């Protein structure tokens with residue numbers, strides 16, 4: 001897909017087409033807010049959507065395995081949705097919610113990736129199977145003390 005002269009990669013993730021601008025083009029696209037396939041990329045006047053998207057991009061652009069995509073999450077909904085993806089070791093692109101956790105044992109805190117949020121999968125052709133598979137991805141522990149974290153995480157920020 002070409003938008004405002006930017007070439008945007010398309011990927012099929014969990015049976016759904018998602019659009020993957022490179023991290024450099026993302027900020028320009030947010031500034032331009034183009035109409036894509038009949039709908040503004042960001043709903044005009046939605047500062048909160050823009051704020052969350054910019055925050056996610058700022059954090060995730062530091063990690064080459066991370067990306068942020070836009071897609072039509074529900075077949076019946078025109079609006080674009082934004083989803084974070086991590087490339088797992090076997091190459092699969094996995095959806096996740098970006099969270100900020102504090103280790104209850106040592107006080108480490110940082111961003112983490114939680115793939116077990118049902119909203120991430122709503123509207124997919126096989127949402128239950130994909131969500132079940134997300135719960136089977138190996139968890140990571142606190143990067144500082146090695147103990148369990150308070151929420152499911154398959155990645156933590158290493159700072």
Ligand SMILES: [Zn+2]
Pocket residue numbers: 103104105106107108142143144145146147
């Ligand atoms: Zn810890």
